[in-house]
Amino acid sequence: MVPEARLIQIIQRFQYLEAAMAVGGADIAKLAREYSELKPVVDQIDAWRRLNDDIAEAKAMLADPDMKALAEEELPELRARLPEAEHALQVALLPKDEADARPAILEIRPGTGGDEAALFAGDLLRMYQRYAEARGW
Known part of the structure; x- marks a missing residue:
């Protein structure tokens, strides 16, 4: 999987672009183009992280006797969705070809x-x- 440091770097760049676009400036078109390229990647990162958080919560619920049945039902479904989310994230992280936009x-x-x-x-x-x-x- 992609190193967490790389994902954090992408998210920080995205947040910087959001702030820079809010301020405005001469290079707003360039910032907007980069923002639109990073938006789907950040969405995939968020989806992948939410899924991992849901899996961690389901594992934690296994210790609670009242919630164990629900967690046992939910955990396989979440684990089955994880490879698909990882693949979608890897595809989103692939470098874009400059000719695609032309x-x-x-x-x-x-x-x-x-x-x-x-x-x-x-x-x-x-x-x-x-x-x-x-x-x-």
Whole structure:
């Protein structure tokens, strides 16, 4: 798993960005862009920490005879969700590719072949349009 020090560093940077954006300044656009990149990561860190806290609470409830049945029921469910939360956190922490934020232009031209090439280019265009719609682009 990711070292706790790295998670703390990310959260501190996020909190700094929140404070800096509240003050304002000339580089507000740059701060807002970095803030929007860190927001999903911080949300995943919070979700992972909440899940770990819930697991710790359920383990503590095992010692209480009145709450033991509830804890025994809740603990396996929480432990089953932990690998998924860890994976989501690791995916969120992956470095972002700078090209992802840039737009792409795709040009489709019919080559030699006359009408058949033009028909194929039209089919290819519709294929790419449907693919982009399916991906939510």
